[in-house]
Amino acid sequence: MKRMLVFGTGSGWENIRNIFDYSKLNIEAFVDNNKMKVGKKYGKKVVITPEEIKNYQYDFILIASQFYHEIIKQLMDLKIPRKKIMPFYEQASLFRYNWIGYIDPRYLEGRVILKKVDECEVEILRGIREKKVDISLLESYKELNFNRIKYNLFKELILLDENHRKDAKELSAKLQNHGLYLKYVSSGHTQVVFREKTVALFISVIIPVYKDVVGLKDTLDSLSNQTIGRDKYEVIVVNDGGEPEIAELCKKYQVQVIEQKPNRGSYYSRNRGLEISKGEYLAFVDADIKVPTDWLKKGIHALKEYDYVAGDIRIDTTKIKSLANYYELKTAFRVNNYILFGHFGPTANLFVKKRVFKEIGGFDERLMSGGDKEFGERIYRFTNFKQSYNDKLFVIHPPRDYKGLLRKLDRVYSGHRQLAILYPERFKLQKIRFIDFLKEVFTSPRNVVHNKLYSFSCLKVLLFYWWIKNIDLYKRMKYAGNLI
Incomplete structure (x- = not known):
């Protein structure tokens, strides 16, 4: 029997704890960087600090966290041999480290x-x-x-x-x-015809907008003050629906505008923006987002090493007025997880080399939601282009209100359903039994974060998390088609 230390006591471990064959593995202790957990018992085993690992006999350290890159470095700094470290959430880890034999x-x-x-x-x-x-x-x-x-x-x-x-x-x-492709087979739904000659080291910013003049103004304001010269980038706005006020605003800011009538959705709009873009590099942002002055400079720098870079999306802390705003602040846009588990970044803050689009096409124009997910996963599955998440490359997103949260859930899960219908070999809908839904209703929400800097009581925060958790589960069941 092999002796194992488990690094991580959060959801990363909870998601995989049952899959191992414990007739072959024995957990000696848990390891965690959270000082609040150290010294306490978890699953009848003590939680220790990384520095205490030297006091234990073990064959492996299983990293049960998506932040395995940082943890590997931390462990190696403690002189722990790399061959004893098994990061579960690394790509193909069970096969790379020959751990199939330890699975129940x-x-x-x-x-x-x-x-x-x-x-x-x-x-x-x-x-x-x-x-x-x-x-x-x-x-x-x-x-x-x-x-x-x-x-x-x-x-x-x-x-x-x-x-x-x-x-x-x-x-x-x-x-x-068998659903395995050496090369992507393009479709008419992702076809993009580039009309302009590509300019080296030049970047094109593409912004689809639908009836959001105020949000677009915020975005264009922030793009007007970039640290790179105005001759190094262009801004292309796609006016989805042909709103006259948006056309006037673009004229005022002297940016290109494509009039799209009737409205066809954001992914169709992004493809039309791509077609007239000149940049070797492409940046995507939404029309309600503020970008830092060095946003484009950092994005270009990131694309020197990678082909596809998803940046961080931070909620505007100056606009936290309601529990829905607070919930957004603490839970929205976990871009690191999107890249790690889904291989995509939201088009609210995304940088891509043009040659990627030339090889595999643009966004799927049939999708009203989930097009960024399909495109990123397509790159991962069918190409060898390098993808990355960059937390220093951030933008500021306004928090949604309660109605906005509900609309987002509908949009996200309807997008999941559409992806599963259009690409059944790549995307699956998770079926949820009604009995599991009922159990979840009477279970406290996980990972509730209460910040005393805001005026919301701990009880109100807990109840709001519980309420949204159950609405989320209900809508997931609804769009998966297994709601009774």
């Missing part, structure tokens, strides 16, 4: 493991494209019996040399029958 067989075809299988397949395909396949990853993948057919196809494709292109094409076609 009952969970091998469960949601958590199937996501890891998917990650492993994507990593193998990336290796095939670059002709640098990690063979140990492939052999670990073979251990799951239901992967055998795909494993054999991978193996044959890897062994082929460049003189057997016809055979490679046939093997690629067979992989496609």
Whole structure:
């Protein structure tokens, strides 16, 4: 039996705690950086500080947190060998570290493991494209019996040399029958025809707007004071719906405007903005957001290393007037999680190289919500472009009110449903049993944050979190089609 320390006692661990085979693993202790948890018992085991690890005998440290990059560095600074560290939320971790044998067989075809299988397949395909396949990853993948057919196809494709292109094409076609693609097959719904010659080191900012003159003015104001020269960037506003006041505002700020009548949605609008853009680099922002003066400078710098960069989105703390505003402040836009688990960043603060769009097309114009998710996931699944999250590259977003929160939930979950219908092989709707919904109604909300700087009482904050949690679950069930 292997001895294990678990680093992390939050939701990251709660989501995976049941999948392990505890006849092969024994948890010696939990490790956490939260001083409020240290010294207390968690699951009958003591919670210790990272510095106390040296007092324990162990074979592995399992990192059960999405912040594994920072934790790995912290552990290595404590002289802990890298080979003893297993970051669960790293891509394809179960296969990369050969941990399939430690999974309870009952969970091998469960949601958590199937996501890891998917990650492993994507990593193998990336290796095939670059002709640098990690063979140990492939052999670990073979251990799951239901992967055998795909494993054999991978193996044959890897062994082929460049003189057997016809055979490679046939093997690629067979992989496609299993939902695995070496190359993205474009569709008319994502087609973008670039009309302008690309200007090197130039950046185009694209802003779709629908009847929000005040919000657009805030955004254009902040874009007028960038630290890079005005000759280094352009601003393209797509007036979705053809509002006359927006056209007048764009004329005042001397920015390009595309009149779109009737309105077709934000992703259609972004594609039309792309078509007339000149920049080698592209920045996307929404028409109610304020950007710092160095926003474009930082974005260009980030694109020197990556192809797709999702920036942080911070709620405007000066506008926290209601519990709904406060809830937004504490829960909205967890962009780091979006990149880690969904491989996308919101188009409210996104930087992308134009060559990405030239290779795989633009946003899916059929989508009213979730187009940023589909586009980012498409890059991850079908290309070897490098994606990143950058917390220093931030924008300021106004908090939603209560009605805005409800509209957001409807928009998000209707988008999830549309994605599952249009791309069933890539996006799944999570079915929720009605009995689980009822149980959740009588369960306290998790991760409630009360800040004494604001006038809301702890009880009011708790009740509001509980109320929104249940509305969220109700709408998730509704759009998943399993609401009784």
